[in-house]
Amino acid sequence: MPGPTIDLTIYENEETLLAGLRRRDPDACACLIKRFAPLVYAQALRLLGDADEAEGVLQQTFIKACEKLDTYEGRSGLGSWLYRIATNEALMHLRQHSPRIDLDDVAETIQADEMPQRLKPWTLDPAAAALNSELRAMLEQALAALPETLRVVFVLRDIQGLSTEETAAALGLGESAVKVRLHRARLRLRELLAAYMQEH
Amino acid sequence: MTCEELIAHLSSYIDHEMDAALVAEVQEHIAHCRNCRVVLDTTQRLIVLVHDEGRRIIPASQRSALFERLQQAFLNRPQTQSQSDQHSSEDSAV
């Protein structure tokens, strides 16, 4: 049984790791998880906003990745490949498990209560400050508080950096819906983070 | 341009998806309206702030039980090697 003490340095190189995975070497599997699970979990958690669901997607991602190892061509790097599988798994999970959609959350215009209320400048300069753990926790919490329809668009566009077109394709939405939802997500997040940002 | 109109178009302005004529109106408005200037500035800061979050990882030590469970699930997964070719279609969506 591979424990936390296995020597992972033998798989430092991605090709060696891949060869080990294809041989179904348990140490290679452990290494794959150690190296990439934190990245995959972070993305699943951001998209889903729920720790239990994110854990399910995390497991699904690695199991699926191993099933598909034969079709992995190594062009994008294992990290981006896993990241893409995780994103697809999370989006699929959302499509299957969220029949309830609040009409306000898909409105094509900003609502009266979404107009900015907190109008003090932020003291924190994000370009200069590295994200500290307190701020990250605040951000994670604020993201989880967004309605799913807005959160998913925000994660794909502003965090993951996909284009409007790519986001629309991934979610099966029109581009104008992506733009409106992104805008509403930004306004709400700005509001949610403002109290903290005004003081730090 | 009113404050409401400016707020409604704020993301188009930030994302450079706005007509030049409207851009001029936005710039004139924020030159005189402190509130909208703050909203624009803080929204831009938010976007910069989250931009690199996509590469963020959660330190394994913080979630070690989670990764332990994953490893067990992974090692105990059903062996489906012979079916591996049937699952090749879905990594193209994103």
Ligand SMILES: [Zn+2]
């Ligand atoms: Zn104004």
